[in-house]
Amino acid sequence: MRNRPVIAVVDDDEDDLFLIQEAFKVCLKEEKVVIASSGMDLLSRLETLPILPSFLLLDLNMPLMSGFEVLATLRADPRYNLMPVLIFSTSNEQPDIDRAYELGANSYVKKPSSFNDYKSVVEDLCNFWLRIASTPSSRIYQ
Amino acid sequence: MTGPLSVLIVSTETPELHELEQSLRNYGVPHRHLPAEGKAALDFYFQQGLADAMFVPTLIMLDIDACEPEKILALLKPHPVLRRIPVIIFGHGNDPDRVKLVYSLGATCYMPKPPNWEAAMAPFCSYWKKHVALPAIKAEDISSSNSYSNLSNRTPY
Numbered sequence: 001m002r003n004r005p006v007i008a009v010v011d012d013d014e015d016d017l018f019l020i021q022e023a024f025k026v027c028l029k030e031e032k033v034v035i036a037s038s039g040m041d042l043l044s045r046l047e048t049l050p051i052l053p054s055f056l057l058l059d060l061n062m063p064l065m066s067g068f069e070v071l072a073t074l075r076a077d078p079r080y081n082l083m084p085v086l087i088f089s090t091s092n093e094q095p096d097i098d099r100a101y102e103l104g105a106n107s108y109v110k111k112p113s114s115f116n117d118y119k120s121v122v123e124d125l126c127n128f129w130l131r132i133a134s135t136p137s138s139r140i141y142q
Numbered sequence: 143m144t145g146p147l148s149v150l151i152v153s154t155e156t157p158e159l160h161e162l163e164q165s166l167r168n169y170g171v172p173h174r175h176l177p178a179e180g181k182a183a184l185d186f187y188f189q190q191g192l193a194d195a196m197f198v199p200t201l202i203m204l205d206i207d208a209c210e211p212e213k214i215l216a217l218l219k220p221h222p223v224l225r226r227i228p229v230i231i232f233g234h235g236n237d238p239d240r241v242k243l244v245y246s247l248g249a250t251c252y253m254p255k256p257p258n259w260e261a262a263m264a265p266f267c268s269y270w271k272k273h274v275a276l277p278a279i280k281a282e283d284i285s286s287s288n289s290y291s292n293l294s295n296r297t298p299y
Contacts, residue, residue: 082245097275101226106250108275121273127265133230133251134241 005130005137006049010036010070011059011088019115020057020088023122031130039065043073052083052137055106055129060089060096068103075104082136084129147271149173150197152184152214153205158255162203165263171271174199178209198284199227200276204249206233206240215247223284226277 007024011017017035024033034053036042039062046053056074060067067087074080084106089096092110100108109125112118129135149171153159159175166173174197176187202218204211211231218224228250233240236254244252256262270276 082242084245084251092275094278098226098277101228101277102222104248107228107270109273110275124265124269124273128269129251132256132262132266133253134236135251136238136242136245 005031006034006051006053007031008034008036008042008046008049008053008056009088010039010042010056010062010067012037012062013059016059016111019118020122022115023118024126026119027123027126038062039067039070039073042070046080052080052135054135054137055084055086055125057086057088057109057125058105059111060087060091060100068099071100071103071105084133084135086125086129147171147201147267147274147276148197148199149201149203150176150199151203151205152176152178152209153203154178154208158259159205161259162263165259166267168260169263169267169271171267172197178205184209184214198279200279201270202227202229204229204231206231206244211244211249212247215249219248221284223279227279228276 007028009017009020011020014037017037021033021035024031031054034045034049036045042056058067058070062070065073067089071085071087074083074085081104085104087100087105087108088111089108090111090113091097097108109121112121149166151159151162151173153162153175154177163173163175176184178184202214204214211229215229218227218229229248230251230253231244231247231249232253232255234255241252
């Protein structure tokens with residue numbers, strides 16, 4: 001049986017998670033969205049997934065384990081080091097942006113403030129990462 | 143304030159390249175083409191760590207059918223500044239092993255060459271121009287980086 005493609009999201013802010021999920025509902029077809037509320041939660045959820053997520057949306061400012069720490073952990077793990085990781089943050093600080101790329105983020109997406117902007121961002125990132133680019137997990141379902 | 147999108151394309155002169163360049167022009171994206179067959183130009187551009195380059199990109203697109211991305215990435219990824227630049231590798235087909243190889247090299251993504259560049263570049267540019275914060279790549283940072291001299295001494299491409 002074919003596995004449904006997966007998108008993973010990790011964010012400690014409940015309001016942001018709600019907006020992301022609602023925005024995904026508008027543009028996703030068959031993909032399943034896996035939500036995690038912390039870096040540790042994400043790592044344990046990844047263990048249970050049958051396929052690698054097509055991409056991960058990763059918040060930066062989280063307690064206990066920051067987005068940078070999650071990114072470094074994923075890049076050091078051969079099970080997950082090929083997974084595209086898109087930083088999704090309100091931070092516009094250039095040092096944060098530069099550090100994310102240095103640690104191996106695949107892109108750094110600016111987190112919007114309104115739901116309409118959320119829909120626009122999520123639609124564009126889905127169009128690029130699910131329809132224009134190929135990812136290591138997409139080979140499973142294409 | 144993040145750097146504006148500016149694209150360096152490494153590829154051979156083909157009709158596809160012209161379509162890609164035309165699409166970037168249509169979407170107002172500054173870009174340069176570095177001929178993949180011009181080994182000396184590639185050597186100069188990448189081995190000098192872009193420090194002397196007139197055009198410093200914030201996104202690089204490598205044609206895997208025309209150049210050897212692993213050699214270019216081997217120059218970029220160990221460098222403290224240049225490693226920030228997202229590198230998209232594009233090519234014919236969607237072979238799973240090729241896709242896996244591209245990500246294992248540290249590239250940003252693999253992009254199969256689309257049948258219609260103009261149509262594909264609309265979502266491409268919308269994503270990279272509107273929503274992505276790009277790294278700051280300044281020629282003076284490249285020049286002053288400690289490993290610049292080490293980079294220049296690496297095995298020639």
